[in-house]
Amino acid sequence: MCLAVPVRVVSIEGDDAETEIGGVRRRASIALTPEVKVGDYVLLHTGYAIGIVDEAEARETLKLLEEIASLSEVH
Amino acid sequence: MKFIDEYQNSELAGKLAQHIATHTTGQIRLMEFCGGHTHAIMRYGIRQLVPPTVEMRSGPGCPVCVTATGDIDRAIALARLPGVIITTFGDIVRVPGSHSSLQQAKAEGGDIRIVYSARDALEIARANPGKSVIFIGIGFETTAPTIAAAIIKAKKEGIENFYVLSLLKLTPPAIRALLELGEVKLDGIIGPGHVCVITGSRPYEFISRDYGIGCVISGFEPLDILLSIDKLVEQVESGKPKVEIAYRRGVKPEGNEKALELIEKVFERDSAIWRGIGNVPQSGLKVKGEYRHFDADRAFPVTPHPAKEHKGCRCGDILRGVALPLECPLFGKVCTPEKPVGPCMVSSEGPCAAYYQHGAGYE
Numbered sequence: 001m002c003l004a005v006p007v008r009v010v011s012i013e014g015d016d017a018e019t020e021i022g023g024v025r026r027r028a029s030i031a032l033t034p035e036v037k038v039g040d041y042v043l044l045h046t047g048y049a050i051g052i053v054d055e056a057e058a059r060e061t062l063k064l065l066e067e068i069a070s071l072s073e074v075h
Numbered sequence: 076m077k078f079i080d081e082y083q084n085s086e087l088a089g090k091l092a093q094h095i096a097t098h099t100t101g102q103i104r105l106m107e108f109c110g111g112h113t114h115a116i117m118r119y120g121i122r123q124l125v126p127p128t129v130e131m132r133s134g135p136g137c138p139v140c141v142t143a144t145g146d147i148d149r150a151i152a153l154a155r156l157p158g159v160i161i162t163t164f165g166d167i168v169r170v171p172g173s174h175s176s177l178q179q180a181k182a183e184g185g186d187i188r189i190v191y192s193a194r195d196a197l198e199i200a201r202a203n204p205g206k207s208v209i210f211i212g213i214g215f216e217t218t219a220p221t222i223a224a225a226i227i228k229a230k231k232e233g234i235e236n237f238y239v240l241s242l243l244k245l246t247p248p249a250i251r252a253l254l255e256l257g258e259v260k261l262d263g264i265i266g267p268g269h270v271c272v273i274t275g276s277r278p279y280e281f282i283s284r285d286y287g288i289g290c291v292i293s294g295f296e297p298l299d300i301l302l303s304i305d306k307l308v309e310q311v312e313s314g315k316p317k318v319e320i321a322y323r324r325g326v327k328p329e330g331n332e333k334a335l336e337l338i339e340k341v342f343e344r345d346s347a348i349w350r351g352i353g354n355v356p357q358s359g360l361k362v363k364g365e366y367r368h369f370d371a372d373r374a375f376p377v378t379p380h381p382a383k384e385h386k387g388c389r390c391g392d393i394l395r396g397v398a399l400p401l402e403c404p405l406f407g408k409v410c411t412p413e414k415p416v417g418p419c420m421v422s423s424e425g426p427c428a429a430y431y432q433h434g435a436g437y438e
Contacts, residue, residue: 032331032334
C-alpha cells in the first residue's frame with residue numbers, strides 16, 4: 001500500500017503528468033508536487049506523484065555506500 | 076540514473092553486511108515498521124546476509140493488515156446497500172471479515188471494483204451519476220493526501236455521488252502505542268520511508284527522545300535497508316540513539332508541505348482501531364468540516380454485528396513483533412495466500428505473505 005516507484009516526468013498538462021519508466025508510460029496527478037518539472041523523477045504512489053527524487057542526495061547516498069564498503073575491506 | 080538498480084548492487088551489499096558484522100559487539104533487535112521493508116528483506120535474503128547477532132522483527136506497517144475486522148465488516152455492509160458501487164485497492168477485497176469478505180459480497184452480486192488510485196474511483200463516480208460510489212480509503216500518511224486530493228477535486232467539480240469510507244491511519248501514534256506496550260525489547264526501528272516522504276522525519280523524533288532508541292528512515296531497495304541497519308548498529312554501539320534519514324533522495328525533515336496541507340484541509344484526527352494493538356487515540360483520519368458531504372460514514376451509517384476474530388490466527392501478535400509468522404499454528408497449513416485466514420497472508424505487504432513467498436530456507 002505504501003509502494004512508490006521512481007518514474008520520469010515526460011510532459012505536464014495542468015495537474016496531470018505523463019510519466020515513464022522502463023518504456024512503460026503512466027498518467028500521474030501532480031496535485032501533491034506542483035513544483036515538478038519535465039525531466040524530474042518523482043515517486044509515484046497510487047497514481048499521484050508524492051515527492052520529487054533529489055538527484056544530488058541520491059548520488060551522495062551512493063558515495064556513502066561505497067565509502068562504507070571500502071571501510072569493510074580494510075578489516 | 077534510474078534510482079533503483081544502483082541500490083541493488085550485490086557486491087556492495089556483501090561489503091555492507093560485512094561492515095555491519097564487524098561493528099556489532101552484542102545481540103541487537105531491530106523492527107522494520109513497514110511491510111514493504113519486510114518483503115524486501117525476505118526477497119533479497121537480508122536476514123541471511125546480516126550477522127546472526129542482528130535480529131529483525133516485522134512491525135504493524137501494513138495498512139491492510141492493521142485494518143480491524145469490524146471495519147472490513149462495515150465495508151461489506153456498505154457493499155450490500157442498493158445503488159452502491161464499492162471501489163477499493165485490490166488487497167482488501169480478499170481479507171476475511173467476521174463472516175464474509177468483499178470478494179464474497181461481489182460473488183453474491185455486489186458491485187465491487189478494484190481501482191489503482193483514488194482518482195480512478197472518482198472517475199467511476201463521474202461516469203455513474205445514478206449510483207453512490209464509495210471508495211474504501213485504506214492507507215497511512217503516504218496515501219492520505221491522494222485521497223484528500225480526490226475529495227477536493229470531487230467538491231470542485233461537483234461530483235456529489237462520490238464518498239470515502241476513511242480507514243486512514245497515522246503511524247507515529249501506533250509506534251508510540253507499541254513502545255508503551257513494551258512487549259518486545261527493541262534496540263532500533265527502521266522507519267517508514269514512503270510515509271516520511273509526506274510527513275518528514277520530525278513526527279518520529281519522540282522515538283529517541285522518549286524511548287531512548289534510534290529510528291533510521293529507510294528506502295526500500297536492499298542497499299537502502301542495509302545502510303539503515305548499519306546506521307542503527309552504529310547508534311547502538313556508540314550509545315547515541317537518534318532519528319536519522321537514510322533515504323535522503325526521497326525524504327526531507329519537513330516532508331511534503333503541499334501534501335500535509337491537503338491532509339489538514341480535508342481530515343481531522345480521531346481514534347482508530349488497529350488490529351493487534353487495539354484502540355489508538357488520535358491515530359485515525361476522518362473527513363471534516365466543509366468536506367463532510369463526502370464522508371461515507373455520515374452518508375451511509377451501517378452497524379454490522381460485533382466483529383468475530385478467527386480462532387488461532389496470530390496476525391495481531393505478528394504485527395506487534397511479538398511472534399514471527401512461522402510461530403503461527405495456521406501458517407502454511409490452514410492459512411495460505413490461496414486461502415488466507417488473516418490479512419497478514421493476503422496483503423502484498425503482509426509479513427506472513429512475505430515469509431510464505433520468500434521464506435524457503437529461512438532458519
